[in-house]
Amino acid sequence: MPRVLLTGYEPFSDAPVNPSWDAIRLLLQQCQIDAEVVTRRLPVVFGSGGRRLLEHVAMHTPDVVIAVGVAEGRTAVTPELVAINYRSARIPDNRGRKPMDAPVVADGQTAYFSTLPVREIVDALAAEGIPAEISLSAGAFVCNDTFYQLQRALSGLDVASGFIHVPATAHMQRGDSVPVLPLEQIARALEIAVNVTLAAKARTIAP
């Protein structure tokens, strides 16, 4: 039975909740995934978020890793295409750090692509009426930082890994001009993403 590691983040920047983590918890309660699912919550901290994720990877040796974060302002569930070796923050992370124009890893490769089947995920979400789109940038805050560390560590290995940004929810209380989706729909989107990835992986390694 394959093993899946799903991560969300703790709240940050005055929001009372972080739907990336709440959706994963909801998914566990109501999901239909033919795999062992491990879920972990990561700190919104440059460096540490990714290091913690890699510790969980080392401990659980998953076949699939999907890190999830919230992107306020986005209207769709967005699998990220590429992680870049760049940090630059407009707001402090949860330890008060605000790096500017710095690399994630000194002398690291410029960028890594996701190894999730991002197009298939987007198509499967759209087929179920969930707004979805491939994103070309995971930003320069902790999400990209975590994503870059993940893709770098698993580069060349037989693990499907990547990052998915989800829209805000009304529970974040960010005002009415921020697009939102219900948590139930975000959880369902992540369930679909996991299942599409597992199916793609099964096809790849079928004898």
Add this chain to the structure above:
Amino acid sequence: MPRVLLTGYEPFSDAPVNPSWDAIRLLLQQCQIDAEVVTRRLPVVFGSGGRRLLEHVAMHTPDVVIAVGVAEGRTAVTPELVAINYRSARIPDNRGRKPMDAPVVADGQTAYFSTLPVREIVDALAAEGIPAEISLSAGAFVCNDTFYQLQRALSGLDVASGFIHVPATAHMQRGDSVPVLPLEQIARALEIAVNVTLAAKARTIAP
């Protein structure tokens, strides 16, 4: 038992569906409303949309009338505050008409306020995690046109009437930069709006 008239619109402008009508149909299937609910679909046509609505009002003599339309680009369910005596279209209506800078009713009053409890509706929606906001403009297309005719006809009468704009749904297939809500959440929002209005009306007329 009070009577409620709910209207949505037919599709327009190349969208395959109109969630204003689909949400009302869904609401009928799953709603809990202590009232007789009449639902009708209106044409997206200047003049006719409102005339048709007023015929339904005349026939059913409802206590509450809520006309519902879709506003692509909005992120929240938005009860409209005010209808203005103005028509101006960027796209043709479903009969190909595109009025510009014209009145809804020649020599009509400049504007009418909604007689729905718009603030209470917004508060009740927010309490349930549904994004909601009072809107200050119903636009200058068929929605405002219908809304103006409705408020003018019922002005001074003991009927709570108004207009609610809802966000697009993914089924409208408008591309991924248009904010959407699931149809289920829109239907639930309309159910809440009806119940809040009925409760407010019951308070007002209680002996």
Add this chain to the structure above:
Amino acid sequence: MPRVLLTGYEPFSDAPVNPSWDAIRLLLQQCQIDAEVVTRRLPVVFGSGGRRLLEHVAMHTPDVVIAVGVAEGRTAVTPELVAINYRSARIPDNRGRKPMDAPVVADGQTAYFSTLPVREIVDALAAEGIPAEISLSAGAFVCNDTFYQLQRALSGLDVASGFIHVPATAHMQRGDSVPVLPLEQIARALEIAVNVTLAAKARTIAP
């Protein structure tokens, strides 16, 4: 020689400047207007903004009155179509007041239309490559409050009056996702608006 009263506002909400006033000052330095132009700065205060404006109107008996305000987030210069009898603030005005769901004038008329030639103004701006659009809502903050008082006081009189919202400028330092126009272009837009209004007025009263 006709007389024109132009008003802008003082800064508010932590912005260091208010382009509505700065544009009017710039316009005075470089304008070509065949009229006596009086300019005044109004407080961003519910009630007082409009009262002050009406004092200036009483003192100068202008033929044209254009009140100007900034609308952060707008991409175009937007002559307002209609002022409504409604106050509701998300942020406090410059005296710390934050009214909610209140009328501008108790028992006042629901709304007044602008008496500026808003379509002609928009067409003239577009012809010169300045983004412009008729706006259907002046909001529910101090701008609409001032605008409503102005239109109510001048209703039925032979004065062309109204309100124009302008986009933010880079000098407001609101971050890079707020659309901006250069102050020079805003000043030029107001000059055009005044001249179009004077020409329309001259046509109307020609024998």
Add this chain to the structure above:
Amino acid sequence: MPRVLLTGYEPFSDAPVNPSWDAIRLLLQQCQIDAEVVTRRLPVVFGSGGRRLLEHVAMHTPDVVIAVGVAEGRTAVTPELVAINYRSARIPDNRGRKPMDAPVVADGQTAYFSTLPVREIVDALAAEGIPAEISLSAGAFVCNDTFYQLQRALSGLDVASGFIHVPATAHMQRGDSVPVLPLEQIARALEIAVNVTLAAKARTIAP
């Protein structure tokens, strides 16, 4: 005397003009740049846009190369940080091609960073009141395609090269919800970008 190659694009997607090219022409008429400036217009065609640019590079051996494109919807002048090895089009290019999920260069490196001083450029623009921001994604259309080919070809060489996206102008006639800047301001922004890059380059190679 250093040599600078500046490129813009031909119009595309029904817009009558392309401000990326018009701004460069305007810059030539009014600029103050202590360098020999070569300007060329590129086709909006996958593959060809970049090949043409590289031919101009080969012919003129510039010290600085800045490719400029328009990004409708952006509010600021945005030097691009990174070019990615990915093509995916929502609209056809000017030869009717619409690649999806394809690489720019088969087996090419995932991404290349700009070698322009993007932070210095952004700071210099902001100091002059021009809205500016580092962009983390040049998209997946012809602009990124050209940018990727450019950075790949010049990788490791002593040429400062990169891509700058500029907002739409009113002359593109895209409707009033698209943020615009005047062409004069875009031309001024490019002049600043060139001068900042030349100054940075002079510092780097000073003995």
